[in-house]
Amino acid sequence: MSRPLRVIFSGTPDFAAASLTALLASRHPIVAVYTQPDRPAGRGRKLTASPVKRLALEHDLPVRQPETLKAPDVQAELDAFEADIMVVVAYGLILPRAVLDTPRLGCLNVHASLLPRWRGAAPIQRAIEAGDDESGVTIMQMDEGLDTGDMLLTRRTPITATTTGGELHDTLAALGGEAIVEALDALAEGGLPATPQPEAGVTYAAKLSKAEAELDFARPAAELAARIRAFNPWPVAWCPLGTERLRLLMAEAAAASGEAPRPPGTLLEHDTDALRIACGEHGHEVLRVSRAQLPGGKPLAVRDLLNARGDRLPPGLRLGHTRKETS
Template sequence: MSRPLRVIFAGTPDFAATSLAALLQSRHQLAAVYTQPDRPAGRGRKLTASPVKSLALEHGLPVRQPETLKSTEAQAELAAFEADIMVVVAYGLILPQAVLDIPRLGCLNVHASLLPRWRGAAPIQRAIEAGDGESGVTIMQMDAGLDTGAMLLIKRTPITAATTGGELHDELAQLGGEAIVEALDALAGEGLAATPQPEAGVTYAAKLSKAEAELDFGRPATELAAKVRAFNPWPVAWCHLGSERLRLLMAEVGTARDDEPGSVPGTLLAPDADALRIACGARGDEVLRVTQAQLPGGKPLAARDLLNARHERLHPGHILGQTNEESA
């Protein structure tokens, strides 16, 4: 058997910690772990270690948290670990070319999309939002571009009409861990063929923002349903419920009834037994069927439980998306 590789791991969030856990179970040797500096978190804004740092410390691994890797001092420290390869998963720092050149086999990235589709910051959510039928992870040889390096290994998984951003995140995190171990095993042996990314099919996954989570019920039902699922659990799709906000957590395309000729977009229609039904589309003749939502100050509930609560603003005819002033 070929000798294990000596690895530097660089990552920060839960998604990256799953890959680190897989490497800890592999035959490869972790020389050091790089992660973002501790950040304030929670109501008390207490400095909190990243999930990657917490896992690394549990296993007694050396941890480094530089603010940048652009300094010659930081690069010299990294080089001193004498790693064969550097594995990067949602690290959060740009790696200059000087760093990419340090490990003998360069730097690999675990990217949560089927490149070249969805390069960039939010590939998981953008794939669902766009209505893609599948996603996956790509193990990529890093270069100086934004997710432009050659592809070494791809694993795929379907996106269904019920897949949420959180579910796809967890699925791709597991696939990423499996894929990076498989890639390192191959590189330690006979190697892997590097396939340049095609120029056709390139898309960019812009960073998510809370502002874009507000729903416009004038949009088509298919678009709105995909957005609700994509933004669960963050930033969470929402609409105005009078002066408050109703958070929408699960939704699908519904069917208009014969006695529903079209309404103002956002109008609550007669509900199903287990769903809120909202008029949407440019003419208000499409239906968004919401099966899970969250009232202000409450917890996430199935729509049937919201309906049983008989909230005064969840009756047919009320228009969601309007403030009290607009509906007056």
């Protein structure tokens, strides 16, 4: 069997920790872990270690948390680990050319999309929001561009009509761990074909913001349902409910029942297990919401929510407002 590869691992959130977990179970030794500096978190704003740091310390791995990789002393220390390869997963720092060239086999990235579709910060959520029927992970040889490097290996998974951002995140995190181990095994055995990314099909996944989570019921039902699923569990789609917020967690576009169109955002007669909301430019479409969260309450199936607090959501109530009305 070929010699195992000495690996520097660079990553920060839970998505990256899944790849580190897979590598720890592989034959390739982790010689150092790089992760973001501890950041304030929670109500107390207490400095909190990243999921990758916590996992690394549990396994007694050397951890480094530089603010930048551009400093000469940081680059010298990284070089001293004599790594064969650097694996980068949602690290959060730019890798300068000097770092990309330091490991013998360069730097590999685990990216949560089927490149060249959805380069950028939020590929998981943007794929669901756009109505894609599949996603996956790409193992990419890193260069200085934004997710522009050659592709070494891909793994695919379907996106269904009920897939949420959280579910796809977890699926791709596990796939990424499997794929990066497979890629390292292949490289250790002598190589892995590299495929340049085609120019056709390039899209960019802009970073998520809380502001875009407010729903505009003048939009089509299918678009709203996809956004609701994509933004679960963060930033969570919502609409005004009086002076408070109703959070929407699972929805689908439903066939109109022959009722007269109502203003977008109007609650129609409920199903036994779903809210029905008029939507679309003229209110002739229906959004069927099966999971929601009232202000101050817990996320609930709508069946349970209506049993407990149906008085808060009577048919005829107008939810939110439309951009047309606020422009």
